[in-house]
Amino acid sequence: MTLAAFAALLADPTRAAFCTALLDGRAWTAGELARHARVAPSTASEHLSRLIAGGLLAEERQGRHRYVRLAGPSVATLIEDLTAFAETTPAPGPGTGTGRVNGPAAAPRTLGEATRLSAEARARTCYDHLAGRLGVAVSDALIAGGLVTEDGGLAVTERGRDWLAAQAIELPPRAGHRGGRPLVRSCLDWTERRSHLGGALGAALCRAALDRAWVERIGSGRALRVTPDGGRALRELLGVELP
Known part of the structure; x- marks a missing residue:
């Protein structure tokens, strides 16, 4: 093709x-x-x-x-990256050749749509990993805590692997190997305009958060709600404080 x-x-x-x-x-x-x-x-x-x-x-x-x-994950990455790119790409002005930054999507048309967008901005899934303010906060905490390093490209540190093992969070055996899914990758968050972590690590963390009821889905969409147990776990394990 x-x-x-x-x-x-x-x-x-x-x-x-x-x-x-x-x-x-x-x-x-x-x-x-x-x-x-x-x-x-x-x-x-x-x-x-x-x-x-x-x-x-x-x-x-x-x-x-x-x-x-x-x-698959590669398609999800492509769609999310294109979405983020489209939201920040200058659009040509009529007849001038100049442009403007698109900024956020068009204003919500209904109260229900506004509520959904607000919830998704707080916490949502980006295919199979955490996004929104929650996803960015978790990513920042992993890097600040030395569990993930940005030196020479994103990678899980030995300390990070020990932490994952202590939390019984398993990574796929072939993650990071040639032909397999990247172990950890940066994904531009279209609401926060900053990066959150995807890849096999992001998927494993999201799966654990859902399985352990740290977060729960809101309705049938992508939005998530952090539960009281989840708030305590995020604070105690990663030092993440969410409003």
Whole structure:
């Protein structure tokens, strides 16, 4: 597939909306995505087929239901990076050749949308790792505590590996090896305009936070809520203080 053909997959607003919705890391049905993008089921099916054929989405069928998810972490990284880039890229002014910074997305149209956006800015999933103010705070704490180093590129330190073992947080055996998922990578947070940590480490931390009920999902979207137990754990283990 040529670069132009690949870019065309995301050039359609409906297909772009599908991909950003799937950044919550879960599988959605075609009907759920159709309602999310406010298109007819037949239209959604056509767009999904193109995204699957292009390798951006993977499909699973269970009975009559068709589930789709992002094809993998590399696709999620691509979508999140493009989203962050689009939010900060200057847009040309009409007839002048000058531009302006796009800044945040358009103002929310309803109270419900404003509430969702506010919740996502506080804490959310970015595919399979923590994002928003929570994700940035955890990333800062890991680096400040010497568990992750930025010297010569992001890496988990020996102290960090000992800490993970003490918390029974396991990393995939091939993480960081050639052909495997990066052990830790920087991911630009589109609401905070700073980086949070992704990669296998980010996924392991997010999975532990959800499994141990340190955070819980709000509704069916990407937003998370830090629980009282989670607040105590983050404070005691990492020194993270969240309002």
